[in-house]
Amino acid sequence: MPVEVIEQRTVGPTLGAAAIEASVQAVLIGIAATAVFIVAVYRLMGLLAVVALLCYALIAYAALLTLGATITLPGLAGFVLAVGMAVDANVLVYERAREEFAGRGRSLRSAVTAGFRRALSAIADSNVTTLLAAGLLFLLASGPVRGFGVTLTVGVLASMFSALVITRSLAELAATRPALARRPHLTGLHTLGRVRTWLAGRNWRLYGRPRRWLAASLLVVLLAASGIAVRGLQLGVEFTGGRSIQYATTTALDPETARQAVSTAGFPNAVVQEADDGDIRIRTGPIDDTAQEAIRDALAAEAGGAEVVSDELIGPTLGEELRRNALIALGVALLAQLTYLAVRFRWTYSAGAVGALIGNVAVVVGMFAWTGRTADGLFLAAVLTVIGYSVNDSVVVFDRIRETRVARRGRAFADVAGDAVLQTLPRTVNTGASTLLVLLALLVLGGDSLADFAFALVLGILAGTFSTASVAVPLTVALDRRWPPPPPGPPASAARRGTGVRREDGAVV
Known part of the structure; x- marks a missing residue:
């Protein structure tokens, strides 16, 4: 199996x-x-x-x-x-x-x-x-x-x-x-x-x-x-299934340059974003390690080098x-x-x-x-x-x-x-x-x-x-x-006889 x-x-x-x-x-x-x-x-x-x-x-x-x-x-x-x-x-x-x-x-x-x-x-x-x-x-x-x-x-x-x-x-x-x-x-x-x-x-x-x-x-x-x-909600790979990879590049790349490089490598539908620390984050559908290496090589060619710092794969079943x-x-x-x-x-x-x-x-x-x-x-x-x-x-x-x-x-x-x-x-x-x-x-x-x-x-x-x-x-x-609450119940003497009293807020005590 x-x-x-x-x-x-x-x-x-x-x-x-x-x-x-x-x-x-x-x-x-x-x-x-x-x-x-x-x-x-x-x-x-x-x-x-x-x-x-x-x-x-x-x-x-x-x-x-x-x-x-x-x-x-x-x-x-x-x-x-x-x-x-x-x-x-x-x-x-x-x-x-x-x-x-x-x-x-x-x-x-x-x-x-x-x-x-x-x-x-x-x-x-x-x-x-x-x-x-x-x-x-x-x-x-x-x-x-x-x-x-x-x-x-x-x-x-x-x-x-x-x-x-x-x-x-x-x-x-x-x-x-x-x-x-x-x-x-x-x-x-x-x-x-x-x-x-x-x-x-x-x-x-x-x-x-x-x-x-x-x-x-x-x-x-x-x-x-x-x-x-208007803009749509970008769901992570946890919900959609796919692969999310973050690369640290030798020289900084702007997202548009990185997007063009990834598209040229054969992944035109990949989502390319810049992480807060200057790294490049790529989100794609399910791909194998060979495809991941192709994306890395494309970024390395533009930036003089690229290294994978995180790689997350979520299958469609889990998503x-x-x-x-x-x-x-x-x-x-x-x-x-x-x-x-x-x-x-x-x-x-x-x-x-x-x-x-x-x-x-x-x-x-x-x-x-x-x-x-x-x-x-x-x-x-x-x-x-x-x-x-x-x-x-x-x-x-x-x-x-x-x-x-x-x-x-x-x-x-x-x-x-x-x-x-x-x-x-x-x-x-x-x-x-x-x-x-x-x-x-x-x-x-x-x-x-x-x-x-x-x-x-x-x-x-x-x-x-x-x-x-x-x-x-x-x-x-x-x-x-x-829908106002019902009026207050009997006086406190009723409570002493064991009868519940309804407070003004509607709760029974």
Whole structure:
């Protein structure tokens, strides 16, 4: 029975060493930049969070060693991304503690304890959504993409432990020190911040007309997604089957000269691109080694020499399987997000979050089409990660909306939603900035191997941050007006008799 080669990868030592060195630099610089940012914003409490983040890194690394996981480039990217995500739980807690200490005048120790208690539900919900995406990567993907799912899962679990156990222990211990009680400005919790204070003094009705937000957001999504129709999406050989070869030439060649040389060698339909480091990347249909050598010789004749630094062969069987699995993964991820949020919140909330999520994916895919980047296996990993990560900000805002709506019964839902967005804005900015620091380091220093992956994640985080305020919340407000929740149930005395009470947000307690 004949044996069919469905996947073959060859990576030259030059590319491997350069990619590893660049990725390690991105890790170190990204972590250092994040640490400086957190300390600058939260001072002593930020320093304690940095200590917890270092513990997180050790725990995650030890867990990967215990599991016997191989640290691939996508896996290293997942580890770097999880570092930025680990900051989110600490930011959530500290913003809540600021509200208790600076806003309500509680003691420092009481404020820190209350901050952890009140942030717990948002931390749990946001991390579960990310774990759903990571789990789908592991179950439905293969090869390096599955490795990314493993490291992301381990990173999220380790980050929750570091925030809820290590950070809490250190912060509550520090809050008992008399010196901090006399000098509260050292804690970083002594003020709500100028922006938050300024916003609180404005009587803005952000969502009095939610359809305007939705119309503007729809226009942006259509402009981005039109790139798919105008320029088309370049699928990698993982999805189409074929061969992708990268050559390092003795002298630099411009893509047009290289394209002419490859065409003259007998491959007029080959896709010729210039890699970020000046190499030439060739993508063709399935070809044998003799044809590959003919392409190399044609480039060498133009440049004075050419060397293969990576050679990737994907058979059509695997390409078809990956395409099918990609569509299944996207569909299952959306269904999982919708189901989880419908259980944890009211269905209108989950519809708003999933609407924003679909828009985020459309923006990322559309921008890849406009910029001519290749959608390969790493791109699939990035899209699935965006699905899990972009909903985090929506979950945090929804958690605040649910809490505020129950506390302020009788107030218009649109006003409650607008207040929640403004109240959580500092957390949104601080978390987004710290995560982007890591990803920008990966984008700039991670090398050509991870540039497209980091680009997709940066786009996804930016789109996810803005889409919460421009899509998720206004869509929820519009749906709530059309299908308002049932009125509150019996008074609390009914609950004491064992009867369930329906809250104003629709959940039964």
